[in-house]
Each structure stands twice: as C-alpha cells, then as structure tokens.
Amino acid sequence: MIDDKKILFSGMQAxxxxxxxxxxxxxxxxxxxxxxxxxxxxxxxxxSITVRxxxxxxxxxxxxxxxxxxxxxxDPEKNCIYxxxxxxxxxxxxxxxxxxxxxxELQRMTQFKDKSAKHADNINAGLFTYPVLMAADILLYQTxxxxxGKDQLQHLEITRDIAQRFNSIYGDVFTIPEPYIGxxxxxxxxxxxPEKKMSKSDENPNASIYLMDDKDTIxxxxxxxxxxxxxxxxxxxxxxxxxxxxxxxxxxxGKTADEVVSEFAGRGYGEFKLAVGEAVADLLGPLQxxxxxxxxxxxxxxxxxxxxxxxxxxYAQKTLRKVKKKVGFPxxxx
Ligand code: TRP
Numbered sequence: 001m002i003d004d005k006k007i008l009f010s011g012m013q014a015x016x017x018x019x020x021x022x023x024x025x026x027x028x029x030x031x032x033x034x035x036x037x038x039x040x041x042x043x044x045x046x047x048s049i050t051v052r053x054x055x056x057x058x059x060x061x062x063x064x065x066x067x068x069x070x071x072x073x074x075d076p077e078k079n080c081i082y083x084x085x086x087x088x089x090x091x092x093x094x095x096x097x098x099x100x101x102x103x104x105e106l107q108r109m110t111q112f113k114d115k116s117a118k119h120a121d122n123i124n125a126g127l128f129t130y131p132v133l134m135a136a137d138i139l140l141y142q143t144x145x146x147x148x149g150k151d152q153l154q155h156l157e158i159t160r161d162i163a164q165r166f167n168s169i170y171g172d173v174f175t176i177p178e179p180y181i182g183x184x185x186x187x188x189x190x191x192x193x194p195e196k197k198m199s200k201s202d203e204n205p206n207a208s209i210y211l212m213d214d215k216d217t218i219x220x221x222x223x224x225x226x227x228x229x230x231x232x233x234x235x236x237x238x239x240x241x242x243x244x245x246x247x248x249x250x251x252x253x254g255k256t257a258d259e260v261v262s263e264f265a266g267r268g269y270g271e272f273k274l275a276v277g278e279a280v281a282d283l284l285g286p287l288q289x290x291x292x293x294x295x296x297x298x299x300x301x302x303x304x305x306x307x308x309x310x311x312x313x314x315y316a317q318k319t320l321r322k323v324k325k326k327v328g329f330p331x332x333x334x
Contacts, residue, residue, distance in 0.1 A: 001038075002315070006144040008037035008180065011044035011084065011137060014062040015051070016200030020209035020280060021188035023072070024251045029147060031073045033180075040080045040141050040312060041069055046090060046133060050126040051119055067301055068211065071291035076304040084137065086309035089316030093136035094129070096323060100166050101132050105158055111151065135159035139174045140316045147180035149187075170326040174319075186247035191225040194240035212288060215281040222277035223270075233264045233272055242269075245276050252279035 001007065010030065012022070033039060043065050048058060062083060069081050084090050106112065106128055116123040126133075134155050138146055139162075146156055156179050163174040190196045192207040202208050206221050213221070227241035235246050235257045246260050249272075255263070264272050294301060325331070 001144075003038065005036070005038040007040070007141055007175070008033060008145045008147065009040045009042070009138050009141050009143040009177075010147050011042035011047075012065060013048050014043050014045060014058065014065040015048050015053070017210040017212065018065070018068060019188075019198050019200050020211065020248065020284075021198035022200065023211055023284075024186065024188050024248070025149060026147070027069070027072045027074075028251070030079075033147070034074060034078050037145065039074075039078070040082075040143075040315075041074060042082060042084045042137060042312075043069075044084045044137065046084045047130060050124065050130050051115075052122060063301070064295075066305065067294050068291055070301075070304065071287055071294055076308060080308045080311050081304060082308040082312045083305065086305070087140075087312045087316050089140050089313065089320045090133065090136050092320060093140050093316075093323065094133040096327060097132050097136055097139070097162055097166070098129055101129075101135075101158070101162055105161065106131060109154060109158070111155070131155045131158050132162070135162045138177050139163055140319050141312075142175040142315075142319060143177045144175055145180040146177050153179060173322055173326055186251060188248060188251075189240065189244040191221055191244075194226060194244045209280060209284075211284060212291075213284070215285070218281045218284070219274065219277040222273045222280070225273060227269050227273075231269070233261060233267065233269070235261055242272075245272065249276045249279055252276075252283045 010026070012018075012026070018027075030039070030041065043062050045058065045062050048062075066081060066083065069079075070076055074081060109131055112128060112130065115127055119127070131154075134152075135158065138156075138159050146159075148156055156177065160176055163176050167173055167176075188198045190198050190202060190204075190207040191209070192202075192204050196202075196207075198208050200208065200210075206224055209218055209221055222245075225241060225245065227245070228239050230239055230242075232239075233242055233246075235243060237243065246257050249255070249260050250257055253260075264275070
C-alpha cells in the first residue's frame with residue numbers, strides 16, 4: 001500500500017511499433033486504473049536486450065514508448081512512468097531471486113520455448129532468466145496487482161511461487177501479487193488472419209494497425225481486412241474476421257457488440273469496414289497529435305523521466321534494503 005492505495009505494476013517492451021491491439025488490450029485499460037491504484041508503468045528496456053537490438057533504435061523506441069504512455073492519457077504526476085534501466089534495483093533483485101528459482105521451473109516456461117525456437121542462434125542466459133527479472137520488477141514495488149495478457153500469466157504464476165518461497169524462508173518480505181482481471185478490452189486479432197492475435201512483431205504490415213498509422217493507411221488496411229463470404233454482419237465465432245471488426249468498432253465507440261450488429265444490419269462489408277476505419281482514425285488522431293506535441297517538448301519529457309526514476313528508486317530501495325538484510329548481506333557503512 002502507498003497512501004492507502006493498492007500498488008499496480010505493469011510494463012511494456014519498446015520493441016516493434018505498438019499496435020491498436022496493445023492500445024485496446026492494455027494501454028486503454030491502464031487509463032481507467034490511474035485513480036484507484038498507485039501505479040508503476042515501466043518501459044522494460046532490460047528485458048529487450050534478451051534479443052539483439054540496435055542500440056540507437058532501442059533508445060529511440062524506448063523514449064517514444066514512454067512518450068506514448070503520456071500521450072495515451074497516463075498522467076505522469078499520478079503514474080510512475082519510467083525506464084527500468086534507470087532503477088538499478090531491478091537488476092539487483094533479479095540476481096537475488098535467481099538464487100531462489102529452479103532451472104526446472106524456468107525450463108517449463110512456454111515463452112522461453114517459443115523464443116528460443118525463434119532465436120535459435122542466440123539462446124542466451126538472459127532469455128532463460130527473463131521471468132526472474134519480471135518477478136523482480138513486480139516484487140520490487142510490493143505490487144498487489146498486475147494487469148497482464150494471457151501470454152504473461154505463466155510469468156505471474158512463477159513470480160508468486162518465487163515470492164512465496166522467499167517469504168517462507170525469511171518471513172513476510174514480499175506482497176504476493178495477483179493478476180488484474182478487470183473489464184479487459186477485447187483481444188484484437190490480426191486483420192489478415194483473424195485467428196491470430198494482432199502483434200507488433202507480425203511481418204505483414206497489413207495485419208496490424210500501428211498507433212502512428214495515418215488515416216489513409218488505416219482505411220486502406222481495413223478495406224483489405226480478411227472477412228468471409230457470409231455477407232452478414234453477425235457476432236459469432238464462425239465469422240472471426242467480422243467478430244474482430246465488431247470488437248474494434250465497439251472499443252472505439254463504446255457501443256456494445258449487439259448495438260454494432262443492429263447499426264449495420266443489412267449493410268455490406270465494404271461499408272462496415274470503412275466505418276471501422278473511420279472510428280479507429282478518430283480514436284488515434286488526437287492521440288497522435290498529443291504524441292507529436294509531447295515529443296517536441298524535450299524538457300518536459302526529460303523532467304518526467306528524471307522525477308519518476310527517482311520516485312521508483314525510492315520505493316525500490318525500500319524493498320531492496322529489507323531483502324539484503326534478510327539474506328545476510330552486511331549493512332553499508334555510512
Ligand atoms: N514480459 C512482459 C511482456 O513482454 C513485459 C513485462 C516485463 C512485464 N516486466 C513486467 C509485464 C512486469 C507486467 C509486469 O509483455
């Protein structure tokens with residue numbers, strides 16, 4: 001608890017361009033939590049180097065992501081928005097927790113298996129211990145809740161296991177975090193293969209709407225979106241393409257799926273796709289404008305980066321001091 005509020009932690013990697021799926025599935029929900037929780041939203045750049053990165057590009061993407069958090073509406077006075085690499089406690093705690101995590105547990109992680117298949121030429125130890133760093137992120141702030149997608153639930157599970165193991169040895173050091181299952185936004189699927197999640201790492205640029213796509217690009221991608229030959233706008237699992245377009249339209253307009261279906265009853269797919277494209281462009285336009293304005297204000301963004309890193313570090317050190325004492329490290333002489 002900080003000031004009677006529960007603590008919430010989440011993070012995103014600055015690799016790839018954020019998509020409409022990231023926005024509707026994650027960022028947009030974060031906005032609704034900023035008053036209720038004491039929040040920490042990290043740009044998790046330490047995680048990014050488990051895969052080889054171009055340094056200049058990583059730095060630039062990380063800054064863009066941080067700026068985007070603010071452009072999307074996260075108030076940096078209320079939400080601690082910071083770079084993971086600016087708070088050394090993440091790496092320190094990760095080392096300590098490594099010593100309380102079993103090889104066998106890490107070997108079971110499905111993301112490790114997937115990523116090592118994808119990057120067979122660089123299966124480094126960081127990729128293997130990635131979940132431990134994630135556990136450190138979460139436990140460092142005595143986090144109560146973590147909003148995560150389904151693909152990260154296994155990592156949250158191991159975080160809880162590590163925390164419980166540590167606590168059972170040393171007493172109540174860590175808060176045991178829970179996944180945040182809120183009114184989560186719909187899972188947004190690929191426009192080219194609606195059975196697959198929309199992903200920032202998709203090789204086909206037509207499969208995803210990027211948050212920085214301009215209106216013409218957005219409309220063009222929706223015109224090309226894969227649907228079906230039913231010629232009927234209905235909300236069911238046998239029409240995944242239309243289902244996805246309905247989800248997107250309802251996320252943008254706040255209308256329910258039923259309302260969308262009746263609004264477009266009897267109308268053609270072409271017309272519906274255009275309406276979805278317009279709704280998405282209307283949603284992203286103002287966000288993009290805010291982003292470009294913020295990006296120009298270097299001093300402001302620098303201030304946010306500095307202040308929030310200090311704030312995060314303050315809370316991180318509190319936990320770290322406790323942990324170091326518990327495991328038997330000598331106190332620093334001041
Ligand atoms: N691994 C997460 C992802 O790729 C990002 C992440 C890192 C994270 N640390 C976290 C998410 C802590 C939630 C909490 O999506």
